[in-house]
Amino acid sequence: MADYLPHTSEDVSSMLTFLGMSSLDDLFAHIPAAVRLANGLDIEPGLSEPDVAAIFAGYTSKNPATATAMTCFAGGGAYDHEVPAVVKALASRSEFVTAYTPYQPEVAQGVLQAIFEYQTLISRLSGLPIPNASLYDAATALVEALNMAGGATGRQKMVISAGIHPHWRHVARTFARGTGHEIVVVPLRDGVTDWESVDVSGAAAIVAGYPNYLGVLEDLSTAKSLALREGALFVVGADPVAAGVLKTAGQWGADVFVGEGQAFGTPLSYGGPYLGLFACSEDQVRRLPGRIVGETVDSSDRRAFVTTLRAREQDIRREKATSNVCTNQTLMAVTAAIQLGWLGTYGLREVATRCARGAHYLFDELAALPGVTPVSTQPFFREFALHLGRSADEVIERMAERDVLAGLSVNALSNGADPSIEGSVDDVLLVTVTERRTKDEIDHYVSAMTEVLT
Amino acid sequence: MADYLPHTSEDVSSMLTFLGMSSLDDLFAHIPAAVRLANGLDIEPGLSEPDVAAIFAGYTSKNPATATAMTCFAGGGAYDHEVPAVVKALASRSEFVTAYTPYQPEVAQGVLQAIFEYQTLISRLSGLPIPNASLYDAATALVEALNMAGGATGRQKMVISAGIHPHWRHVARTFARGTGHEIVVVPLRDGVTDWESVDVSGAAAIVAGYPNYLGVLEDLSTAKSLALREGALFVVGADPVAAGVLKTAGQWGADVFVGEGQAFGTPLSYGGPYLGLFACSEDQVRRLPGRIVGETVDSSDRRAFVTTLRAREQDIRREKATSNVCTNQTLMAVTAAIQLGWLGTYGLREVATRCARGAHYLFDELAALPGVTPVSTQPFFREFALHLGRSADEVIERMAERDVLAGLSVNALSNGADPSIEGSVDDVLLVTVTERRTKDEIDHYVSAMTEVLT
Amino acid sequence: MSAQPGGRAASAPLVGHESEPTLFEMSVSGRSSYQLRTTGIPERALKELVPTDHLNPDVVPVAEVSERDLVGHFTRLSHRQFSVDLGMYPLGSCTMKYNPKFCDAIAGDPGLNAVHPGTPASLCQGWLEILVTLEEKLCQITGMSAATLQPAAGAAGELTGLLLMRAYHDANGDDRRRVLIPDSAHGTNPASVTLGGYEVTTVPSNDRGLVDLAALRAALGPDVAGIMLTNPNTVGLFEEEIVEIAKAVHDVGGLLYYDGANLNAILGAVRPGDMGFDIVHMNLHKTFATPHGGGGPGAGPVAVASRLVDFLPGPRAARQADGSFDWMTPERSIGRVHGWHGNAMVLARALAYIDVHGGDGLTRVAQHAVLNANWLRHRLREILPAAYDRVCMHECTLSATSLKTKFGVRALDIAKALLDEGFHSPTVYFPLIVDEALMFEPTETESVQTLEALAQAIERIAERASVDPEPLHHAPQHTPVSRVDEARAARHLIATADAK
Amino acid sequence: MSAQPGGRAASAPLVGHESEPTLFEMSVSGRSSYQLRTTGIPERALKELVPTDHLNPDVVPVAEVSERDLVGHFTRLSHRQFSVDLGMYPLGSCTMKYNPKFCDAIAGDPGLNAVHPGTPASLCQGWLEILVTLEEKLCQITGMSAATLQPAAGAAGELTGLLLMRAYHDANGDDRRRVLIPDSAHGTNPASVTLGGYEVTTVPSNDRGLVDLAALRAALGPDVAGIMLTNPNTVGLFEEEIVEIAKAVHDVGGLLYYDGANLNAILGAVRPGDMGFDIVHMNLHKTFATPHGGGGPGAGPVAVASRLVDFLPGPRAARQADGSFDWMTPERSIGRVHGWHGNAMVLARALAYIDVHGGDGLTRVAQHAVLNANWLRHRLREILPAAYDRVCMHECTLSATSLKTKFGVRALDIAKALLDEGFHSPTVYFPLIVDEALMFEPTETESVQTLEALAQAIERIAERASVDPEPLHHAPQHTPVSRVDEARAARHLIATADAK
Numbered sequence A, B: 001m002a003d004y005l006p007h008t009s010e011d012v013s014s015m016l017t018f019l020g021m022s023s024l025d026d027l028f029a030h031i032p033a034a035v036r037l038a039n040g041l042d043i044e045p046g047l048s049e050p051d052v053a054a055i056f057a058g059y060t061s062k063n064p065a066t067a068t069a070m071t072c073f074a075g076g077g078a079y080d081h082e083v084p085a086v087v088k089a090l091a092s093r094s095e096f097v098t099a100y101t102p103y104q105p106e107v108a109q110g111v112l113q114a115i116f117e118y119q120t121l122i123s124r125l126s127g128l129p130i131p132n133a134s135l136y137d138a139a140t141a142l143v144e145a146l147n148m149a150g151g152a153t154g155r156q157k158m159v160i161s162a163g164i165h166p167h168w169r170h171v172a173r174t175f176a177r178g179t180g181h182e183i184v185v186v187p188l189r190d191g192v193t194d195w196e197s198v199d200v201s202g203a204a205a206i207v208a209g210y211p212n213y214l215g216v217l218e219d220l221s222t223a224k225s226l227a228l229r230e231g232a233l234f235v236v237g238a239d240p241v242a243a244g245v246l247k248t249a250g251q252w253g254a255d256v257f258v259g260e261g262q263a264f265g266t267p268l269s270y271g272g273p274y275l276g277l278f279a280c281s282e283d284q285v286r287r288l289p290g291r292i293v294g295e296t297v298d299s300s301d302r303r304a305f306v307t308t309l310r311a312r313e314q315d316i317r318r319e320k321a322t323s324n325v326c327t328n329q330t331l332m333a334v335t336a337a338i339q340l341g342w343l344g345t346y347g348l349r350e351v352a353t354r355c356a357r358g359a360h361y362l363f364d365e366l367a368a369l370p371g372v373t374p375v376s377t378q379p380f381f382r383e384f385a386l387h388l389g390r391s392a393d394e395v396i397e398r399m400a401e402r403d404v405l406a407g408l409s410v411n412a413l414s415n416g417a418d419p420s421i422e423g424s425v426d427d428v429l430l431v432t433v434t435e436r437r438t439k440d441e442i443d444h445y446v447s448a449m450t451e452v453l454t
Numbered sequence C, D: 001m002s003a004q005p006g007g008r009a010a011s012a013p014l015v016g017h018e019s020e021p022t023l024f025e026m027s028v029s030g031r032s033s034y035q036l037r038t039t040g041i042p043e044r045a046l047k048e049l050v051p052t053d054h055l056n057p058d059v060v061p062v063a064e065v066s067e068r069d070l071v072g073h074f075t076r077l078s079h080r081q082f083s084v085d086l087g088m089y090p091l092g093s094c095t096m097k098y099n100p101k102f103c104d105a106i107a108g109d110p111g112l113n114a115v116h117p118g119t120p121a122s123l124c125q126g127w128l129e130i131l132v133t134l135e136e137k138l139c140q141i142t143g144m145s146a147a148t149l150q151p152a153a154g155a156a157g158e159l160t161g162l163l164l165m166r167a168y169h170d171a172n173g174d175d176r177r178r179v180l181i182p183d184s185a186h187g188t189n190p191a192s193v194t195l196g197g198y199e200v201t202t203v204p205s206n207d208r209g210l211v212d213l214a215a216l217r218a219a220l221g222p223d224v225a226g227i228m229l230t231n232p233n234t235v236g237l238f239e240e241e242i243v244e245i246a247k248a249v250h251d252v253g254g255l256l257y258y259d260g261a262n263l264n265a266i267l268g269a270v271r272p273g274d275m276g277f278d279i280v281h282m283n284l285h286k287t288f289a290t291p292h293g294g295g296g297p298g299a300g301p302v303a304v305a306s307r308l309v310d311f312l313p314g315p316r317a318a319r320q321a322d323g324s325f326d327w328m329t330p331e332r333s334i335g336r337v338h339g340w341h342g343n344a345m346v347l348a349r350a351l352a353y354i355d356v357h358g359g360d361g362l363t364r365v366a367q368h369a370v371l372n373a374n375w376l377r378h379r380l381r382e383i384l385p386a387a388y389d390r391v392c393m394h395e396c397t398l399s400a401t402s403l404k405t406k407f408g409v410r411a412l413d414i415a416k417a418l419l420d421e422g423f424h425s426p427t428v429y430f431p432l433i434v435d436e437a438l439m440f441e442p443t444e445t446e447s448v449q450t451l452e453a454l455a456q457a458i459e460r461i462a463e464r465a466s467v468d469p470e471p472l473h474h475a476p477q478h479t480p481v482s483r484v485d486e487a488r489a490a491r492h493l494i495a496t497a498d499a500k
């Protein structure tokens, strides 16, 4: 028997006596007998923490592919970036970890100010003035952007470039079932969105990736002009690390920016909790999904922060709310603010630059291998896709035997053929390089790949 | 170039200008050129944290014998006890970690109260009313006890049972060179101190171990009566975990208790930082070494804590101080308070009981092995020593190949023959069992030992 | 010197009451903290790699602070933040129980958190086993057949559940428009209904604070897709007519959705599945003690009855015949609802919590949570009578109406005054059906001594109200900031340091 | 209910100013937190294993608290504690610089901290390599030949050094009685001298705050074993006549001991060995940023000149011809000075710190530390003139004499008032040779903005002193407790919860 309950049996009986009851069951007596659980839960009895730790050691022993044991070249929205001890130490302060939504600002200035700083940073990186306090992840942030576009235009048609991560598109489709949105995916040619190939008329949103999920740097002016022409919102899903040096979504004319913030201090975490980044233009502020923190003063005129524009939110607006989000990913937002504070202006640029440098170094080596052809001839940033002429899934398994997580199989991501890939998809490997990858690691990758492919 | 310095080059030059200087060298100009370091330090340039982490990964890869990789049956004052996540989390709070000696009580109530609670616990476990705020480790705590005895009696002769850990005796000898104390070691017979075998007359201190370092439970009444007869201080070096169930030092009539507090929440740490436990009787309070925290009130009559009886200490008493200790082991004392709070009254008893149970279970198995003979026929607690009829050092190496740290070689501890052991010392293995050892681990130990010995 | 100092602690309540400068106010050009690995990769200028028309002509300012100032800043901010670890946090409907540090340690293991979500199943069998094991235990706890672990929080679970409802009806070729919701429901319910493409029909509560069965029956019809219920409901009362409710809804072909926010009340006592619910979401950050992180992350798995299993989001981790694990997508899956597999680290924490407690421990959790809420309700009956005065479940909704009428002291004043007493405020003005509502959820991890201290604090506040209510309108006074001007924040939005 | 609540945060400065109950006041019989591994070892009663006359007839009370209350208690206590991470801690002579979190991570690695100290060298070569590498770097930094890493703190290093001094003289068959110490020396020096079996001869300082060379010469003689010096000295000034001092002491056959507490000032600029010192202790918790832990642990390695290497404590880790490492004890070793190998985890942290900085970084450390101290000294020259007004090293000793004579405001008042301003106090009334001494050591990790803020705070205090000094005698006011009654604590000792 293990638990974290303070009550002694004496506590329990004296408390029951105070209530004029004789057993704990009395507290549940008003529950219809018909539905009461007769014999309790069919779950093993409690174990002590060290016993449970032993069970989990069994699980972890079956996870050979950790970024600590295998060199990670997988990306696709989840990146193996440096997370220094100082960021872990600060982000794990129990005041941040064990608080909830700052409903009482007088005792929540810590979280509120950290979110305010996070919002400032996301606004700068997106080039858009109105950030929110975080959403679940990039995919659901995209859904919120589409809902915003639907609300702004009163239209249903969402035109999404196939350069948007397949999972994000997939999630958008799922939720479109409820909103009734029509999802139109625009295929890529040579890794670039072929906007001409679809009818964008009457679009509520035009959505492009930057860089797109294959790493390709697309010129977004076409997409922007289409959005202008159609009176649609222009939504850019961007890599926030690349945003340290590339044109911002705002500079490309975006109305809405969405992105995945895991790269800012959150470990790979098997996909979650991650951080949905969201920012928009002034004119969409009333449609902003989720929480936003604003600066104000207290009754003695000291600067203070508070969640604001609450009238948009579900607890007040109920069925008319701009979104149903309540619990978000605040701790990851706080972590991102800390990580960005650690990186600083030039550290972020350095990380972005090193990612690009490493990726191009590896690309040049791999593209030279016999039988390997790049999916795109266009400029890319820190990710690139290759046709290997061999099942990517199989190659990944073989590379793993050489302690390398070689990348992601686009076939696995897209679950078969995908408009982002011309020709066969199952031999396409998506490769990522972060600032943590060394020349030795990359050279090892190349020789391992050479072995595997021959 | 890596460091933690905030100054930008602009900062440096403007600060120098403010000082009317033109270079940082000007700040050192008054240092005689003859002794200035001409070409700087001959140490490699700085590396980034991840680069240094890689160097340390190299070191740790050469430490196969971690308690995580090998089952630890080694003790001798350093024990592999359970340290729960909650204790680590609390003890690593940066307010405790990055503060210094509580010189300003108004902003140090956190550390002061934690020490006060630690002192209370050590007082209860020792059965003595006057604890201090910690000393370096058990060995140096013993030295302070001898100095206290010297001061109290004005005598030089320190009679120490060979049941005191060889390293502690060794340290006592080292420091006796300065104080001029004469160290008389009393041999053990069948694991028990043979007080009759030496002349204790004129002793300043009579020192016994409880249990002694071989794990044997000695009847301390003889030692106590000798101390009474000679007017010497009776010093007991006790295992604080065993103190959870055994008679306390106070109950045995000790004037001074010393012990090693590592067992209370501090990892094995390759021997340090550990925690020197110290407590004494009322009449020795003015001779107490090191810091002590006392309860008092603040100017608005709120309870407050403060370091007290400062007049004994080096910063005030200088050459007449009772000890030279300044920096002590406060963080380990705070950790001990947290760990004991987690264990609680019955958890500590349970740990002590499980240690004894496991040790006796293993002892019974090992003593039955051919060629193995216990060093002592007397009752023991959680440690025991065996003659293996084979070099203990060699056996430890062989057992390590089977992922077991089999124990400690008394030969290695005592650096050759030792009055604690009758007959050959190099085949003596000191074995310890903590509450963390499971039946499977112990059974594996026995079969491994059977292999190794045959 | 324009920049603010990073080494002054005047914003730490320990020594002062000033406001903390922002990271940006502390920033000094040329300062930095970051340190990166030496890679040995040949240096190449960015413009050799990226066409210049893609490069931002400007440098995006982040902040330039030393590591020491970064640490000082966020450590001081942490001292300006209340948390469960500091004291009781009886925020009704949020289950702010103690979060075991052990589960933090589990989540801190690189064997779990250093695994890339795109790793082939063969290379992370341990993770798939964790997901399957958790799903099985959650199904046992709720009495359902299968579950998706993808939803990142309760609201995401609600919307997922509604899409399952829709997929189910669509599959049966019937098109339904409305979803019923009690007037006491949490705001995420109606919001989710809308996003699910349904219309909300609000069902009134009766004078016992429960769903008005007659009104419910009246509202039912062939166009009703289902009903969303919280049981115990948001008042903290058990819907005693749940069997009748279930029958009535099922009779018109509707489905029952269980909002699991209050699951902590019934662990091991009664299961949603046995009550007749078809779809259940859980808030692992509530019931299973995963830390709330200042507002998130959470996890909102959705468990369903057998007839809905085929519609669950995919891919789902599944146990194979040979004992290994793999991903599989249900035939008629509504599709993905998360970018990857859900908030995996939160899921792992919850499983560790469940394993430590076991079936017996979880049952005690509910018993003691309910015991604490009732003890507090009864203890406070004179000052803050319960909105519905009878046995409640894990939380009690009290009303400050009498204090308001007598002394003009409102629920908000009491909530703020409690901060000065060393307690976090309860949930106020929710549920909407209770006037001057103060909803206290003590949770099972608070001792009776703490409950008594809370009660005495409320007695002191009531005493002050009767003597001199005025100061209570200005509480709290001992906090780093006093009451903040919310209107001003909304009137003139300053959402970033660059606004204004 | 007698026990105190564990879930009330009124002692956390964030929300209150009450005192925190002790663990014992929160204790309730029957409550517990501990959870132990299931071992499967057959249960046997203790009295079957241990003769009853050894068992304590009574149960020793520890405390009985829930894990939640344990966490609440120590988290609140942490909020009642100032620390470097919260703000500037300019405690002279203590080098309270920023402690890199990276070094905490190094110390948190089980690959280091889960190694038993009795492990045979063959099974922990990594640890021996760390010790040898650190020793080599410390020798390079100090200009010495070899070092022992055993001493657990500076004072332990001092005593070790004095025993080395004694062993050396004994070996040369000469029996010396006295050790010289400047009147500005830290208290541990004379205390260590006594424990080393020597008598203290105090050498006065001259009007420049340095050792009076003439007086020193006069005090020297054949019975002088050596001298203990801190350079820069405790006033923060460099002993400019060190070469002459060294020669004078060496001429009478004495040895020079270097108290390394102030080593931070001279890293890469000048080395004790080059100044003529024979024995040097370092305080790794000062110069090499290992956290002070609220009063410890530290580490006080002692490095020596070649003629003293044979006397070093043993065993010492040493590099073997084949590149492996082993333990060896010097021929004429004074013996062990620590139960094991010294504060190993502190040593590992220090090595990590040295590796990150490298030779270049360490040199900058000293340069910036000295720059900061001088900037502050100069900035404050009007209000708090330096005791000796010229270029200082890493710390500046200022005097409040004028404020005291003018307004009756003493160094103590200023120190306490600084707490209300958000800064930790400097060291006060030390060194003893300076009247109303306030010793500020900013360290290199504080920015000029923070120094300026400190200066302005002192200006505000001086301003208040000139206007209305009275309140300053009652500072601090914003702290969890106000000035404490130290006399009462000493008069009636209450050292445990069981006293009284």
Ligand SMILES: Cc1ncc(COP(=O)(O)O)c(C=O)c1O
Residues within 6 Å of the ligand: A325, A326, A327, C093, C094, C153, C154, C155, C156, C186, C188, C189, C230, C234, C259, C261, C262, C283, C298, C299, C300
């Ligand atoms: C009754 C109820 N339903 C739903 C929710 C929404 O859950 P989440 O915040 O995890 O999205 C909450 C959360 O407060 C709640 O209390």
Ligand SMILES: Cc1ncc(COP(=O)(O)O)c(C=O)c1O
Residues within 6 Å of the ligand: B325, B326, B327, D093, D094, D153, D154, D155, D156, D186, D188, D189, D230, D234, D259, D261, D262, D283, D298, D299, D300
């Ligand atoms: C000048 C000086 N010498 C010696 C010491 C003693 O060092 P430790 O506290 O590490 O024993 C100190 C510590 O404050 C000091 O400042």
